Amino acid sequence: MKVNKLLEKIFKQGKFTVFDDKPDFDFASVHQIHSADIVTFPCDNSEKADGISAELKNLTLPLAIKTADCMPVLYLSKTHVAVVHAGWRGLRDKILVHPLLKEQVWDSIYIGPSISGEAFEVSSDFREEFPHSPHFKQRDNKLVFDLIAEARDQLSQELNFREFDTSKVCTFTNTDYNSYRKDKTDKRNYNIFQMN
Numbered sequence: 001m002k003v004n005k006l007l008e009k010i011f012k013q014g015k016f017t018v019f020d021d022k023p024d025f026d027f028a029s030v031h032q033i034h035s036a037d038i039v040t041f042p043c044d045n046s047e048k049a050d051g052i053s054a055e056l057k058n059l060t061l062p063l064a065i066k067t068a069d070c071m072p073v074l075y076l077s078k079t080h081v082a083v084v085h086a087g088w089r090g091l092r093d094k095i096l097v098h099p100l101l102k103e104q105v106w107d108s109i110y111i112g113p114s115i116s117g118e119a120f121e122v123s124s125d126f127r128e129e130f131p132h133s134p135h136f137k138q139r140d141n142k143l144v145f146d147l148i149a150e151a152r153d154q155l156s157q158e159l160n161f162r163e164f165d166t167s168k169v170c171t172f173t174n175t176d177y178n179s180y181r182k183d184k185t186d187k188r189n190y191n192i193f194q195m196n
Contacts (some may be wrong), residue, residue: 007169011108014055014195016074018113020178022190024085027062028052032085034070034169036093038100050085053100054120062194068180069120069171071151072112072191073181080104083193088147092129096151097158109161112191113169113177117146120181 007018007111030049034143039047041054041063052063056079065072065081070087073096082104086095117135122145135146137151148166155161171177171189178187 004176007113007167009110009165011074011076011193013076013078013086014193016110017192017194018072019190019192020176023123023192024076025062027064027192029064029066033064034085034089036090036095036098038082038084038095038098040100048088050090050095050099051082051100053080053082054137055080056195059195062192065191066188067112067114067171067191068178068185068188069115070116071147072189073103074108074110074112074191074193075104075106075109076110077098077104077106080194083191086151088108088145091127091154094154096154096160102159105180106159106161109155109159109164111148111164111166111186112149113167113171113174114148115172115179115181115191116170117144118147119170120145121148155157156193181191 003021009016030047033048035050036051038051050082065085066081073084075082121142135149172178177187179186
């Protein structure tokens with residue numbers, strides 16, 4: 001089956017590319033478990049975590065995070081990079097402001113394609129996961145939650161970061177992207193950072 005490139009975003013330090021399946025080249029990844037854990041590169045692909053941090057000078061492989069509605073988040077500084085998988089559990093448990101991420105002063109933070117606040121329907125009990133969040137809305141008699149807005153708030157408040165770049169692609173409504181909420185797919189979007 002052909003692997004399609006869905007998005008490519010260029011940064012000074014490298015490029016962030018989203019594929020609709022596993023691309024045919026080597027990369028570093030982790031065994032994602034919806035945790036708040038981040039490991040440093042080099043890492044073992046079977047290591048349980050939901051993010052990888054690396055010094056750019058030591059990066060010998062692209063870094064990959066798999067998603068199917070959760071947020072792929074890229075952090076870049078002059079010397080470091082991090083890629084993070086953030087679903088609601090990771091967001092609740094503050095993976096985006098993990099101590100490893102607080103050690104750096106980031107030049108860029110990019111939130112890649114993920115489910116939009118209009119499409120992420122939740123039960124009323126879900127409010128207990130984010131009891132102080134202003135990012136719940138009623139839409140068509142259903143409760144929705146904006147993960148991206150919640151992520152931006154956490155990053156602003158805890159990392160003092162304001163200049164975000166956020167993809168406008170909703171993985172739930174855009175049929176090119178894999179979405180677990182849409183059709184319970186086992187397929188994943190591969191979000192990959194490669195140095196220039």
